[in-house]
Amino acid sequence: MQKQEKIVQMFNDIAPTYDVANRVLSMGVDVSWRKYACKKVLKNYQNSEVKIVDVACGTGDMMGMWQSEAGLLGVKIDELIGIDPSSGMLDEGRKKFAGFKFIQAYADKTTLESDFADILSISYGIRNVVARKEALNEFNRVLKMGGHLVVLEFTKRSKKGFLTALRDFYLQKILPKIGGAISKNKEAYEYLPNSIEGFLDAKGFCNELENAGFKILECKGFSMEISTLFVAQKVR
Ligand SMILES: C[S@@+](CC[C@H](N)C(=O)[O-])C[C@H]1O[C@@H](n2cnc3c(N)ncnc32)[C@H](O)[C@@H]1O
Incomplete structure (x- = not known):
C-alpha cells in the first residue's frame, strides 16, 4: 500500500472512536481554536451569502462550527461541502450531520469547479496530505479571487x-497511551507526533502558501503554540 493509502486506512480504522479520542486528548480546547478561526473569517462576509468547502473534513466538526458561527454572525451559507477520502470518517460525519453534503475525494483532486468557494478550510488535515503542493494549488483553483483559506494545524517547533x-x-x-486505549489502535496515535515532526514549522508553511498564490493575513499560535491558525487570501 502507498503511504497516502495507508494514512487513509488508518483513519478508516479509528473513525468510530475519533470524536471521543479527539475531545479527550485536546481536553476540549480544539473547540475554541475552531471557533476563533471561523469567526475571524466570517466577519468579512456579514450580510452576504457564502460557499464554504471543508477539506479533510473527517467527522464534520469544522463544518458544524462554520454553520453555527455563520448563524450567529448573520452570514448565509449557500453551500457547505465536506471533502475527505476516508469512507469511515465520512460515515461518522453523515451520522452526525445528516443534512450536510460530503464528497469522498483527496485534497489535491476535490472534483469541484474553479472559482467556486468563498472560504476553504482544512483543520488538522494538511499534515496528512502527501501531495501537499498539489493540494495547495487545488485550493487556489477552487477559491474565488480574494477568497479565504483557513488552515488549523500542529506545526513543527522551530x-x-x-x-x-x-x-x-x-x-x-x-497521547499514544490514551488515544491507543480509546481507539484500541496505539499505532495510529503514535503516527500523530511523527507526522508533526515530518511537517513544517509555521514559517515554512507560510512560504508554501505564498508560493501557491496566497497572501498571509494571520499566523497565530494557540495554547502554548500547540496549534497554529493560518488565514490566507487568494491574491493570484
Ligand atoms: C486528524 S483528521 C481531521 C478531521 C477534521 N478536519 C477535524 O478537524 O477533526 C485528518 C483527516 O484528514 C483526512 N485525510 C488524510 N489524507 C487526506 C488527503 N490526501 N486529502 C484529504 N483528506 C485527507 C483523513 O481521512 C482524516 O479525516
Missing part, C-alpha cells in the same frame, strides 16, 4: 525549550 519539551512529552508518551 525553537527548542521547556514548553517544546513538555509538548513533545505529551505527544510522544501520553
